[in-house]
Amino acid sequence: MVSNIPANVTAPLLAFDVTSGGAFENENRLILLGHGLASGSLGNGEIAICNSILDARVLAGTGSMLEAMFHIARLNAPAQEIWIGRVEDTGTAEIRTVTVGTVPAAGGLGVIEIAGEPVVVEIAAGATASQVATALSAAINAYYNPISKVSLPFTAAVATNVVTITARHKGVYATGLDIHVPVLESANAFAGLFTFATTTPGAGSPSVAAILAAMNDDPFEMIVSAFGDTTNLGLFKDFLSIVSGRWSYAKQLYGHVYYPKTDTSGNLTTAALAQDDWHLSMIPRFASGGFAEPDYLWVAAMVARTAPWAGGGANGDVSRNQTGLVVEGLSPPRDRAYWMDYPSRDAFLKNGISTWQVNRNGDVTIDKIVTHHQTTAGAPDTTFRDIQKVNQLTYALKRFRADLALQHSNKAIANDNPDNLPALTTPADIKATLFHSYRAMSGVLENSDTALLQMTVTRDPDNANRVNIGLPLDFVNPLDIFAGIARAYSQFR
Numbered sequence: 397m398v399s400n401i402p403a404n405v406t407a408p409l410l411a412f413d414v415t416s417g418g419a420f421e422n423e424n425r426l427i428l429l430g431h432g433l434a435s436g437s438l439g440n441g442e443i444a445i446c447n448s449i450l451d452a453r454v455l456a457g458t459g460s461m462l463e464a465m466f467h468i469a470r471l472n473a474p475a476q477e478i479w480i481g482r483v484e485d486t487g488t489a490e491i492r493t494v495t496v497g498t499v500p501a502a503g504g505l506g507v508i509e510i511a512g513e514p515v516v517v518e519i520a521a522g523a524t525a526s527q528v529a530t531a532l533s534a535a536i537n538a539y540y541n542p543i544s545k546v547s548l549p550f551t552a553a554v555a556t557n558v559v560t561i562t563a564r565h566k567g568v569y570a571t572g573l574d575i576h577v578p579v580l581e582s583a584n585a586f587a588g589l590f591t592f593a594t595t596t597p598g599a600g601s602p603s604v605a606a607i608l609a610a611m612n613d614d615p616f617e618m619i620v621s622a623f624g625d626t627t628n629l630g631l632f633k634d635f636l637s638i639v640s641g642r643w644s645y646a647k648q649l650y651g652h653v654y655y656p657k658t659d660t661s662g663n664l665t666t667a668a669l670a671q672d673d674w675h676l677s678m679i680p681r682f683a684s685g686g687f688a689e690p691d692y693l694w695v696a697a698m699v700a701r702t703a704p705w706a707g708g709g710a711n712g713d714v715s716r717n718q719t720g721l722v723v724e725g726l727s728p729p730r731d732r733a734y735w736m737d738y739p740s741r742d743a744f745l746k747n748g749i750s751t752w753q754v755n756r757n758g759d760v761t762i763d764k765i766v767t768h769h770q771t772t773a774g775a776p777d778t779t780f781r782d783i784q785k786v787n788q789l790t791y792a793l794k795r796f797r798a799d800l801a802l803q804h805s806n807k808a809i810a811n812d813n814p815d816n817l818p819a820l821t822t823p824a825d826i827k828a829t830l831f832h833s834y835r836a837m838s839g840v841l842e843n844s845d846t847a848l849l850q851m852t853v854t855r856d857p858d859n860a861n862r863v864n865i866g867l868p869l870d871f872v873n874p875l876d877i878f879a880g881i882a883r884a885y886s887q888f889r
Contacts, residue, residue, distance in 0.1 A: 418802040424707025428465045430622040431565040432482035433457025440484035441606030449545045459547035468725040469700035476703045481607040487600015490570035494559040495591040496525040504585035509576045512688035525557035533559045570598035601625045608635050620699050622692035624655030636675035650790045654699045656691035668748040674769035674780035685734030688727040697723045709791035712839025717874040718762045726760040784874045788840045799833040823853040843870045
């Protein structure tokens, strides 16, 4: 330990210097990157911590993408530290029309689902198409779900029997916003009543560059982006690069990016194989199938559901298999043909695509989250395929650095220390610290005795002030597969 009491004081003194004995606590921050509205206080390119849905509404604006992303993330991770970053939208806002046809003479209850939220209109007997359109437009604009505490991603206007709805943000993302007239247990007065059209398709892809700059050197271990186009993925790879980015020796900030992608099975596979990088994970959806919630909510919900375990190195949570975790706030695809079966999941995972399932209760559950890592130096390599490995490595490196800093900072290096001077440390001392740190992380690392035999700490022959460390890490693995043989007998011999 470093003492502030000088060695050469002369006057009588009875004093104690005070210093910390060290108490490592892992930090696991999650940040959501999406669009906000001008009505929010958070400016484009700015980030802020967000603790509640009220905070999200004030910061990002009512009905914004970020408000909805925060809500579903908080639903799945009630105690998680969450930040939001407002990415400026660009391009053209999508505009659609809903034309009301012949209204049932008896009226009735009409329900239309917009991005998974039910908009309900009571149609009076004898109501005209224009009256229904006016009521629907008003219901869309006034919509607020007191349970989910979110509003709709569209605003509405009406002219005679046509409701025009406009996406709150510019960009191509809005083409994936779902509008659906559901089948109810009783008759849905909206069934067959509407004609839908897209008059102005959403266009434009934003850039996350300003947000990445705003993140500066603040730590964010889990980065959830609503945008996964090729350009932005390139920015993320540079941002997290092991050469000059957050995983480099010069920064040691770490982090991982999760993004959504909606396409055909073949195109999803092609896109994943084009990104051979262990800093990226895709949450996939199919272009057909009837997904109620938009893909940016799927990625926010999925990642947030794993967040409480992702930072749990001390108790081994970080190493757990995540299969079967129920994701709150998501609906399964309406077409059961798009529920992932085992062959689809197995093929996706082999090609670097994360997977999900639907259980018998109709809940969306996590199957397995993986990175895009495929090869190292051109050779097949699955070392960084599992997301657990990325989270484990993050935890272990932070723990090693904290222990080394506590026990060896502000010291001199010598080959030996026969008088046990507190100002000196030796390669053997450093190796001992590494070994004890390794052994203390039993929920993350295994085979500590073997690791000790392979661990090296040596003085650099060209720089006497430098110590070179070889630190082998054998990680605990998630238990994903049970493979047994059940042998049947008519009777045991």
